[in-house]
Amino acid sequence: MEPDINYCCSCAAPVSVKIPAGDSLPRHVCDACGAVHYRNPRLVVGALPVWEDRVLLCRRAIEPRLGYWTLPAGFMENQETVSEAAVRETQEEACAHIELGEMYTMISVPHINQVHVIYRARLLDLDFAPGEESLEVELFEEAAIPWQEIAFHTVAMTLRHFFHDRARDSFMLHTEAIAPPR
């Protein structure tokens, strides 16, 4: 959760919600210095690492969805590229070494202001281990995927696309969006 915007982070004066000149949406604008405090969607970037017929999943050691399985992924940082973020998150969460393939899914999640991007990747060796944010890291065949214990809808969608495309030996980029849960 992002902190509320009640004060200007630059000068500490109170902010008002109003539409700045030349803009079309209400923003938090500082009453004193005039700074506009925008909020924009964040990129969550990760990888789908593959070893022979198995895919690598991490069991989460942190909230949200502690104890559930996910692909290695996390918030993209300033000063890095999208592909650097995918490699870094895989290293951090699974201590795994990958060769990044093509971008595979880009799924907008507008109700939480996120865009999830997952790359296909080749696991380079079996020298992986749980990072600080993971309880376990394991390789799963399709039949063993713990579908009832997948942490996030976008991860399940990406895995389903992968097994579907792999069966046809035809991978394509999937760009889509998900609606809020009912």
Next chain:
Amino acid sequence: MEPDINYCCSCAAPVSVKIPAGDSLPRHVCDACGAVHYRNPRLVVGALPVWEDRVLLCRRAIEPRLGYWTLPAGFMENQETVSEAAVRETQEEACAHIELGEMYTMISVPHINQVHVIYRARLLDLDFAPGEESLEVELFEEAAIPWQEIAFHTVAMTLRHFFHDRARDSFMLHTEAIAPPR
């Protein structure tokens, strides 16, 4: 430019730069309420609208790069999907109606903490006009593209890919990154 983070936007207390527990990078953390103020890359999303053999460009009415030509694009907003952002920006900057095609370029620009995403699009009619942020909107054949007056490097890259791929009648997703200007 984003405002500096000197104070907590939630409670107005001063912030310190430190590495929060379980994190690996320094963040702005509130000395009083503990709120962590993350900064992450922003998505700039737009379209490459095509009418027969011509592409639609807008001449910018605002800084940066006032007077230069660009594809319709802008910051993605909270609560929308990536494709909705591309359609909205095209409507706002060129008053143009498009049918969105496939995602075409995704270019990381790490030195300014941005990721630029452009979709191919079909212009549905010739009923376009400059929006508030544009001076002119025009259709250009390849030979007439004002290459010396293109506003942004990522726009020039996208146009070059487009004419190259069109000549071969083979369009593919281009994911890349650009280095800072020297």
